[in-house]
Amino acid sequence: MSNARTMKWVTGGLEIVLAIPFLGGLIVIGWGYLPLVIMFILHIVTLFLSNANRESSLGSIFGIITSCLAWIPILGWFLHLITGIVLLLGAAGASRR
Template sequence: MLLSGVLKIVGSGFEFILGIPALGGSIILALYWTPLLFMLVYHIITLIFSKNANKPIWGPVVGIVASTVGFIPGLGMMLHWAAFICLLIDGVLTFTKSKDRVTQDIA
């Protein structure tokens, strides 16, 4: 399902912004940790869509961990980086596997 891939790539963009050292921390503190709660819900929704489409779930799982432990300054930043990388790779692989499956169905 392409929706899970889109959600993963969009989520990786959010994680990229939150992983920028001064900017991400400022956004999180200025909004009273609301971005972490939003990202937690976002990753849970992405996990549900990925699970229902039988797609890999390791990207959203790393995102959930990053959102729950993200309030710790140094560790949170590194986890947001890890979530960014995992979600980006997971999203690209979701699109690649979907594209291969469509090509096989046509042939």
């Protein structure tokens, strides 16, 4: 398994956790929005690894956008959900090649 694929699984799983109603909001607000900064950094790392392995970087791009806009309550939930799904599908799709 490539490092890019592993990072897609990790970031996708974390995005899904942040998409859980109320729990994700409590995590983000309780930690002073630090999880959004951490996810931003993880998505940039995943983007570079995906580009180095010539894999799809769409989920990482969504993740970077999500990290910048997720402080908006309903929009944040929706973006976390979509980003998590795209990343997990990208990780699963990379395993079939």
